[in-house]
Amino acid sequence: MSSLLLNTNIAIFLLAEWIVWFVLLIAFGVTVYILKKWDFQSYTPVQYRLEKYAYLVMVILIFAFSMKFILLPYFIFTMDKISDIVPGAMCSAGVISFNHYGMKLFFIKLLILLFLMVWLMINHYDLDAKKYPWFKLKGWLYLVIFLLISVELYWDYAFFNDIDIHKVLNCCSTLYGLLEGVNPLPFGLDKTRLLILFYLLYIMIVLSTFGKQYFILSIGLILFTIIGYYSVLYFFGTYIYQMPNHNCPFCMLQKDYYYIGYLLWGSFIGGLFLGVTTIIANLVLGIDIQKLKILMVLLFTQFIVICSLYVAIYYIQNGVFLEPVKVEMVM
Amino acid sequence: MIELIELNRYYDTQRERFYALKDINLTINRGEFVLLNGVSGSGKTTLLTLIAGMDKPNSGIVIIEGEPIIKLPDQHLSKFRNQHIGIIFQHYNLLENLSVYDNVATPLIPMRLSLKEIDKRVKESLEIANISHKASSLASSLSGGEKQRTAIARALVTKASIILCDEPTANLDKANREIFLKILERLHKLNKTIIVSTHDPIFNDLDYITKIVHIVDGKIAK
Numbered sequence: 001m002s003s004l005l006l007n008t009n010i011a012i013f014l015l016a017e018w019i020v021w022f023v024l025l026i027a028f029g030v031t032v033y034i035l036k037k038w039d040f041q042s043y044t045p046v047q048y049r050l051e052k053y054a055y056l057v058m059v060i061l062i063f064a065f066s067m068k069f070i071l072l073p074y075f076i077f078t079m080d081k082i083s084d085i086v087p088g089a090m091c092s093a094g095v096i097s098f099n100h101y102g103m104k105l106f107f108i109k110l111l112i113l114l115f116l117m118v119w120l121m122i123n124h125y126d127l128d129a130k131k132y133p134w135f136k137l138k139g140w141l142y143l144v145i146f147l148l149i150s151v152e153l154y155w156d157y158a159f160f161n162d163i164d165i166h167k168v169l170n171c172c173s174t175l176y177g178l179l180e181g182v183n184p185l186p187f188g189l190d191k192t193r194l195l196i197l198f199y200l201l202y203i204m205i206v207l208s209t210f211g212k213q214y215f216i217l218s219i220g221l222i223l224f225t226i227i228g229y230y231s232v233l234y235f236f237g238t239y240i241y242q243m244p245n246h247n248c249p250f251c252m253l254q255k256d257y258y259y260i261g262y263l264l265w266g267s268f269i270g271g272l273f274l275g276v277t278t279i280i281a282n283l284v285l286g287i288d289i290q291k292l293k294i295l296m297v298l299l300f301t302q303f304i305v306i307c308s309l310y311v312a313i314y315y316i317q318n319g320v321f322l323e324p325v326k327v328e329m330v331m
Numbered sequence: 332m333i334e335l336i337e338l339n340r341y342y343d344t345q346r347e348r349f350y351a352l353k354d355i356n357l358t359i360n361r362g363e364f365v366l367l368n369g370v371s372g373s374g375k376t377t378l379l380t381l382i383a384g385m386d387k388p389n390s391g392i393v394i395i396e397g398e399p400i401i402k403l404p405d406q407h408l409s410k411f412r413n414q415h416i417g418i419i420f421q422h423y424n425l426l427e428n429l430s431v432y433d434n435v436a437t438p439l440i441p442m443r444l445s446l447k448e449i450d451k452r453v454k455e456s457l458e459i460a461n462i463s464h465k466a467s468s469l470a471s472s473l474s475g476g477e478k479q480r481t482a483i484a485r486a487l488v489t490k491a492s493i494i495l496c497d498e499p500t501a502n503l504d505k506a507n508r509e510i511f512l513k514i515l516e517r518l519h520k521l522n523k524t525i526i527v528s529t530h531d532p533i534f535n536d537l538d539y540i541t542k543i544v545h546i547v548d549g550k551i552a553k
Contacts, residue, residue: 040402045339045390048401052387055405127404 002161007085009078010160013071020067021153027060028146035139040132054135058123061142065116068149072109073262075156080253086165092250093172101159108152110269115145117273118280121292125285134285172248176233184234184247186226191235197223198231202304205275209293214279221275224300228268232307239310240264244322264306271299333359333382333493333524338391340377340549351377352549355391359526361492364519364539367528369546375528378546379495382526383416384408395493413441417486421498423478425485427471431462434470435484442489452488460484460514476507483514494518496527500534508533 004010034050034057079092089095096102119141126134176184185194201224208216229249238244240252240260252261274296281287315321338355341348352374359365367375380386381393384400393401400411425434435453444452457463462480465473470481479499486494496515500508512533519525519539527534534540545552 043337043390043392043401048387048389051402127406130403130407132404 002163002165004082004163004165005157005160007082009081013074013078014156014160016067016071016074017153017156020064020071021149023060023064024146024149027057027064028143030057031139031142035136035143038135038139040135054132061119061123065120068112068116072113073266075109076250076253076262080250082163086163086169087167088169088171090171090251091248091254093176093248094169095163096250098167098169099159099162101155101162105152105155105159108148108155112145112148112152113269114273114276115141115148117277119145121277121281121289122285125281125287137284172246172251176247176249185230194227194231195235197227199304201227202300205300206297209275209278209297212282212288214282217275218279221272221279225272228303232264232268236307236310238322239314242314242322260306264303267299267303267306271296271303274299332361332394332396333357333526334392334394335378335382336392336394338378338381338388338393340374340381340386340388350549352381352388355551357544357551359524359542361524362519362522363524363541364515364537365524365526365542365544366534366540367526367544367546368530370530373546374549375530375546376497377549379418379497379526379528382493383418383495384412410441413438413489415491415493417489417491417494419479419482419486419494419496419499421501423482425470425473425478425481428469430467430469431457431473431477431481431484432466434481435488438485438489452490453484456484456488459487459517461510475502476504476510479503479507479511480514483511487518491523493524493526496525496529498529498531499527500529500531512537 005014030053034054037046038050038054039047076092079095083089083091083095086095086098089098096106119138122134122138122141126132126138183190185191189197201220205217205220205224208214208220233247233249237247237249237252240257241248249265250261251257252264253259254261274292278289278292278296281289281292311321335355335357338352339350340352341350343349355378367378369375377386381388382395384393384403387401392399395411396415398411400408403411426437429437432453435456436449439449439452454463457466460480460483462477462484465477465481468477470478473481479502500511503511508531515525515527516537516539535543
């Protein structure tokens with residue numbers, strides 16, 4: 001067992017994850033039982049008991065899912081904290097890339113949050129209708145979520161246990177730094193085209209959202225996921241750090257940058273998840289949720305405004321834009 | 332109309348199953364005045380709470396105005412109760428730190444009415460319940476009879492078609508009981524369905540009672 005597991009932040013994080021998992025395990029067992037015997041048309045003692053259990057499970061899930069929403073930022077915060085004690089790491093980027101569990105753990109956490117958001121949306125509309133029309137759908141979705149959370153819990157342990165504090169890690173400049181002659185941007189784009197696409201995709205998402213063009217919205221969200229990430233990493237991020245060659249998605253989560261990364265990535269990921277939830281609500285439940293759409297657009301707008309403000313403020317203060325300095329990596 | 336079909340409510344203890352209500356079948360038409368009679372512990376209050384949707388049976392169906400309320404999710408059940416059912420509790424359940432007016436206005440908050448409409452309804456209800464003169468008094472400063480009348484006004488303010496009364500005269504003196512009966516008669520004339528759970532013999536001689544249901548050990552006596 002790695003001594004790192006005894007680190008206060010990691011211990012708290014893992015303990016919290018275990019508690020949530022244990023609560024969810026109980027809900028899992030009850031949900032399987034409910035799904036096997038559920039018959040809403042029936043007025044038998046068994047069905048009434050199941051309806052009471054269903055209410056109990058729902059309360060448990062809402063509590064546990066709320067905890068999961070808190071635990072993701074805490075996971076990132078924890079990685080950031082341990083970057084202080086692991087040699088070579090300057091931020092979470094180095095820690096998360098230490099072993100093969102890191103990135104897949106991060107992505108499964110994001111996937112779980114997306115599923116939780118979809119579950120919460122289905123649950124809301126299931127209760128809003130009088131006859132639980134989506135009860136079985138949300139039940140099965142929960143079973144999938146529980147399996148993902150079980151995998152996540154194992155990877156949580158494996159990830160932290162596999163970090164050797166005596167090994168030197170890569171820092172973010174090694175992981176995300178620009179190499180001479182290599183274009184890191186997707187689809188062969190240059191920065192100007194990347195930025196044009198960034199703002200165009202935002203406009204496309206807003207228009208397709210309120211125009212109820214869900215196919216276009218889906219395409220827009222997929223592209224914006226990629227373009228938004230690279231825009232922050234290779235353009236807007238440099239203005240946050242005020243260093244033309246500092247490309248890192250994680251450093252901005254640190255105190256030195258006023259934790260702006262939490263707000264920035266939170267708006268971005270939150271907007272994406274709400275977008276996906278809106279599409280699923282429309283395709284699966286046949287419901288057009290105006291509130292979700294407005295919230296999604298607000299989050300994306302907040303994301304765009306934060307990004308743009310950093311550039312604008314830098315330009316106003318210095319009268320120039322940042323230009324990257326070309327460096328050659330010496331191996 | 333209220334329909335109770337094969338209604339059972341029981342509690343399992345370690346040794347046995349205790350039936351608070353057993354195989355209850357009852358139909359109450361709109362505008363009826365029903366008396367639930369029986370000794371303490373016979374199941375009258377349990378029956379009222381099931382009709383009000385404040386508790387769920389172990390089996391059986393409660394249908395009110397065509398809606399099987401037992402199956403409604405909580406938020407719908409609360410809304411349904413708010414719109415269709417007024418309850419007068421034995422101990423009134425008033426908010427002691429609020430005025431009579433505010434107590435009566437409280438059930439209207441979730442209905443999102445205009446202030447003008449709220450004011451109109453509250454004044455009407457206070458008038459029917461004969462408590463208008465105490466509108467600005469704190470509930471904590473009222474006598475038992477006045478609290479009772481405030482509770483009546485609160486039950487009426489949502490224009491509920493069903494009024495449930497649980498031992499309404501248990502804490503009243505003779506004069507206040509008379510006043511209460513007069514108000515009930517007035518409500519009956521307004522075509523409200525009224526169900527009173529009581530073992531007070533004062534109700535037995537009322538000529539406007541349409542049905543008397545005797546409950547013995549959780550069952551309707553034949």
